[in-house]
Amino acid sequence: MTKQNPSTIVWLQGLTCNGNSHSFFNYEKLEVFSKNFHILHHPQINTQYSLHDVLESDFSFDFLVIEGALSKNPSILSRFEIPFTKIVDNLEKRARYIICAGSCASFGGIFRLNNPEEITGAVFNGKKQGGYWSEQKKNVINISGCPMHPEWFVQTLFTLRNSSNILLDEYKRPKEIFSYFVHHGCLRNEYFEWKVDCKDFGLKEGCLFYEHGCQGPMTHANCNKILWNKTSSKTRVGSACLGCTEFDFPKHALYETHKNMSLPATPFGISKRAYYSLAGIAKSFKIERLEKRLIDENN
Ligand code: SF4
Structure with a gap:
């Protein structure tokens, strides 16, 4: 049997309290996780690439994890003076799957409350379809929760790594967890x-x-x-x-x-x-x- 290479992850943070990252860091079997997944970039831990490196490159990767709410308005959110919209648009094209980690990335969460016109989730704005992306993007999966449970996140990544067959509910959440x-x-x-x-x-x-x-x-x-x-x-x-x-x-x-x-x-x-x-x-x-x-x- 040939050994499968680790699946690759780029982790991006929008408007967030970092709670989903911290939830993930508490996952009990990080050793097992790291044998199967390689985090190319995460803003809070030492990773192989900085965000700048990733943006300068053109390699593709398996999972773009988005933590935090998004906005199409470049004056609301930027990183290192780069509008966040430019960052998301660059990275989403290079990822097989987009995983929304937590309720802010999924639906807009607490950040959306004061400005629902401009702050949204990836493909939902609260209940409405149409968040950062105006249409239902096929490769987006929501792992909602404030924070998400680390097992939900890891279980979903393993399912996608081992088979592309995952059943989702009407809010693009894995049915295995959210039924x-x-x-x-x-x-x-x-x-x-x-x-x-x-x-x-x-x-x-x-x-x-x-x-x-x-x-x-x-x-x-x-x-x-x-x-x-x-x-x-x-x-x-x-x-x-x-x-x-x-x-x-x-x-x-x-x-x-x-x-x-x-x-x-x-x-x-x-x-x-x-x-x-x-x-x-x-x-x-x-x-x-x-x-x-x-x-x-x-x-
Ligand atoms: S039984 Fe149901 S409603 Fe009552 S505390 Fe438990 S979850 Fe909440």
Whole structure:
């Protein structure tokens, strides 16, 4: 069997807090990663080429990773006095795939909030198609999240390296990761079913949907399947899912449940009438076990 050469990566940062880079640096098996992938350029670590070297050259590479939001307005974003538009336009032609690392590159993220006309993701501006590129570019893949999970990123790169066959959802996110909801695998599902609220952040008991703004039933991501640092997730430690993988992140009033006539939004894909009827019945049962502390330190 012939040995495959490492796949090559150029990493570019637009408007960003660097969070996706830091998430990636925390990937637990970087040694395995570096046997299969060669990072030609990354702005934050020592790499073979500077950005200037890459721009001066004409070699092609496998993955252009874009971290951060983009803008077509050259006065908003530049690097070393080169308009960012020129940099992106140079590099995108030389890459097999463009990987948008995180929600800012995917949808515009937090930077888009104040200026949605000028700050966008690569092929989406929030929910709308047409970001930096006005059409759906075929070779763009979004790994949304604030930040993205390092496993999602690495898993996607390996899939593309080993086969070009990857199924994407309507927002160009890999289905293998984003067909799940954060709600799937959350340890609080029983509380959700019986409508038992979490009394405060950080507690083990109760569901965070009713009072604490949990977006788990509407957020596509497998955070409760592939845990963070192989250990935990927001909802496991008693903090609400903030919906960070979705096109409309960040919503206003995080940690608050948006209610209409004192009723919370319905979980994804469930009719309001059915949900509120079921919820009313479930809430009428008082299940004593679910009202108690899971671990009672006094007994
Ligand atoms: S805390 Fe959030 S993710 Fe967990 S069961 Fe409740 S709504 Fe679902």
